Amino acid sequence: xxxxxxxxxxxxxxxxxxxxxxxxxxxxxxxxxxxxxxxxxxxxxxxxxxxxxxxxxxxxxxxxxxxxxxxxxxxxxxxxxxxxxxxxxxxxxxxxxxxxxxxxxxxxxxxxxxxxxxxxxxxxxxxxxxxxxxxxxxxxxxxxxxxxxxxxxxxxxxxxxxxxxxxxxxxxxxxxxxxxxxxxxxxxxxxxxxxxxxxxxxxxxxxxxxxxxxxxxxxxxxxxxxxxxxxxxxxxxxxxxxxxxxxxxxxxxxxxxxxxxxxxxxxxxxxxxxxxxxxxxxxxxxxxxxx
Amino acid sequence: xxxxxxxxxxxxxxxxxxxxxxxxxxxxxxxxxxxxxxxxxxxxxxxxxxxxxxxxxxxxxxxxxxxxxxxxxxxxxxxxxxxxxxxxxxxxxxxxxxxxxxxxxxxxxxxxxxxxxxxxxxxxxxxxxxxxxxxxxxxxxxxxxxxxxxxxxxxxxxxxxxxxxxxxxxxxxxxxxxxxxxxxxxxxxxxxxxxxxxxxxxxxxxxxxxxxxxxxxxxxxxxxxxxxxxxxxxxxxxxxxxxxxxxxxxxxxxxxxxxxxxxxxxxxxxxxxxxxxxxxxxxxxxxxxxxxxxxxxxxxxxxxx
Numbered sequence: 253x254x255x256x257x258x259x260x261x262x263x264x265x266x267x268x269x270x271x272x273x274x275x276x277x278x279x280x281x282x283x284x285x286x287x288x289x290x291x292x293x294x295x296x297x298x299x300x301x302x303x304x305x306x307x308x309x310x311x312x313x314x315x316x317x318x319x320x321x322x323x324x325x326x327x328x329x330x331x332x333x334x335x336x337x338x339x340x341x342x343x344x345x346x347x348x349x350x351x352x353x354x355x356x357x358x359x360x361x362x363x364x365x366x367x368x369x370x371x372x373x374x375x376x377x378x379x380x381x382x383x384x385x386x387x388x389x390x391x392x393x394x395x396x397x398x399x400x401x402x403x404x405x406x407x408x409x410x411x412x413x414x415x416x417x418x419x420x421x422x423x424x425x426x427x428x429x430x431x432x433x434x435x436x437x438x439x440x441x442x443x444x445x446x447x448x449x450x451x452x453x454x455x456x457x458x459x460x461x462x463x464x465x466x467x468x469x470x471x472x473x474x475x476x477x478x479x480x481x482x483x484x485x486x487x488x489x490x491x492x493x494x495x496x497x498x499x500x501x502x503x504x505x506x507x508x509x510x511x512x513x514x515x516x517x518x519x520x521x522x523x524x525x526x527x528x529x530x531x532x533x534x535x536x537x538x539x540x541x542x543x
Numbered sequence: 544x545x546x547x548x549x550x551x552x553x554x555x556x557x558x559x560x561x562x563x564x565x566x567x568x569x570x571x572x573x574x575x576x577x578x579x580x581x582x583x584x585x586x587x588x589x590x591x592x593x594x595x596x597x598x599x600x601x602x603x604x605x606x607x608x609x610x611x612x613x614x615x616x617x618x619x620x621x622x623x624x625x626x627x628x629x630x631x632x633x634x635x636x637x638x639x640x641x642x643x644x645x646x647x648x649x650x651x652x653x654x655x656x657x658x659x660x661x662x663x664x665x666x667x668x669x670x671x672x673x674x675x676x677x678x679x680x681x682x683x684x685x686x687x688x689x690x691x692x693x694x695x696x697x698x699x700x701x702x703x704x705x706x707x708x709x710x711x712x713x714x715x716x717x718x719x720x721x722x723x724x725x726x727x728x729x730x731x732x733x734x735x736x737x738x739x740x741x742x743x744x745x746x747x748x749x750x751x752x753x754x755x756x757x758x759x760x761x762x763x764x765x766x767x768x769x770x771x772x773x774x775x776x777x778x779x780x781x782x783x784x785x786x787x788x789x790x791x792x793x794x795x796x797x798x799x800x801x802x803x804x805x806x807x808x809x810x811x812x813x814x815x816x817x818x819x820x821x822x823x824x825x826x827x828x829x830x831x832x833x834x835x836x837x838x839x840x841x842x843x844x845x846x847x848x
Contacts, residue, residue, distance in 0.1 A: 388782035398804035399563040475676040517679040525674035
């Protein structure tokens with residue numbers, strides 16, 4: 253999935269300002285926050301509190317449904333599905349978090365640097381960013397898997413690099429606007445250094461936009477990372493991961509045992525939907541504030 | 544700019560795979576030790592003894608002639624391997640694009656023009672499908688329409704046009720899910736916005752026929768943002784097709800790229816990546832042209848980056 257697709261929505265919806273204010277979160281907003289908190293708790297504590305060993309396989313229990321303390325039953329290799337879900341939350345959720353974080357750090361740095369220095373530096377970096385736009389995230393991740401071997405690390409790094417130009421482009425505009433403000437010029441005249449000005453004034457003033465971008469990217473990163481693991485080029489089976497579980501469950505699904513795949517899909521979709529709902533709210537809010 | 548982007552992109556693709564650990568000689572010989580004259584022969588044949596830039600230049604110039612080199616493990620021309628599979632990918636992307644345009648734009652217009660229940664229904668449907676990534680939609684469609692209802696085949700490419708279309712239906716729907724939702728929402732917002740404009744309200748209040756006003760003033764102006772979002776989503780399908788092709792066992796370019804990446808078949812990865820990036824860039828150019836045709840205020844080449 254490409255992140256490009258968000259901007260037209262934001263732009264088109266921006267034009268209908270009456271609806272797009274950050275009002276109370278509403279029921280959906282609170283449910284979304286609940287889902288995200290639960291996902292984060294699972295990602296941090298899931299591998300510790302899971303009831304069974306996620307890799308303990310007993311083929312005599314293959315594809316057996318919910319049974320006793322095995323609340324979600326067993327997968328095609330007789331492993332406890334609930335434990336694998338809890339174990340897999342870590343790579344799926346935290347992995348996506350790291351991807352979003354790295355992309356935001358790279359993107360913000362580029363945006364502020366280009367806005368601050370302008371001129372040839374800006375032109376060169378912007379040209380480089382244009383070239384990066386020619387690589388969809390998934391393609392970059394597949395190439396990275398070929399070069400470095402398939403792993404969560406190579407997939408995550410490739411995605412972070414593929415996302416950063418989008419962040420840079422969105423934030424560069426805001427940073428440029430901030431840069432041209434009178435207070436920055438005033439502080440510059442007083443002899444404050446560029447580093448201090450950027451860190452103390454420019455960065456905090458575009459922070460709401462940065463948080464919104466990060467949240468939106470987190471949703472995309474989760475989808476893309478899970479997709480790459482589903483393709484077999486990210487987290488490697490038998491390690492538990494929601495994307496890997498969707499792929500592992502596919503054989504069972506085609507034979508009429510859909511539980512593993514569908515449960516993993518449900519977890520991914522729930523978190524992604526919650527994140528993108530909140531991300532859009534934050535984005536609309538940060539744009540309104542900036543107006 | 545276009546040529547420069549493609550040139551840099553091709554260099555990046557070639558360079559990245561050049562840096563990959565593991566020598567192609569090892570892949571050729573399967574790890575056996577071979578006499579030095581055979582080694583020299585192999586190096587000569589695959590230009591492995593040339594410096595990097597020469598090899599890149601050889602690769603690029605022959606790529607322009609349609610020769611993308613040879614898959615070392617398969618001993619086959621990459622261009623042959625690609626041409627055997629590109630048809631599936633093109634059909635998949637085309638069918639998906641048709642679904643996105645017809646369903647997405649259609650639902651968006653219906654949602655914007657109809658109020659109340661219709662609009663709520665459209666919004667709800669688009670919210671649900673927006674949260675369905677391609678691989679999730681693939682798994683759900685396979686289970687519901689393949690395993691439970693048995694209406695469509697869940698794996699393989701099929702033979703002939705009708706059977707092929709039957710095999711492509713579920714993959715195209717899975718690939719379209721997220722994009723349809725996006726196009727629906729943008730269309731709905733754009734049409735709503737045009738409806739609220741003064742000239743449209745004036746035309747309606749003067750008693751001009753509703754359908755004429757919608758066609759001439761609302762849809763024509765709303766077409767500009769709609770074209771943008773449709774173009775961007777269709778361009779993104781080119782890479783996403785890999786996921787759906789793998790999920791449905793389709794013998795397309797994307798699925799083959801994933802396989803080649805797993806098998807470290809570098810020539811194939813380079814060739815397919817180049818084709819995909821090229822298609823992606825060209826699609827974006829076509830969008831820009833369509834944009835200029837639709838909106839007389841935009842002239843080609845002057846669009847701010």
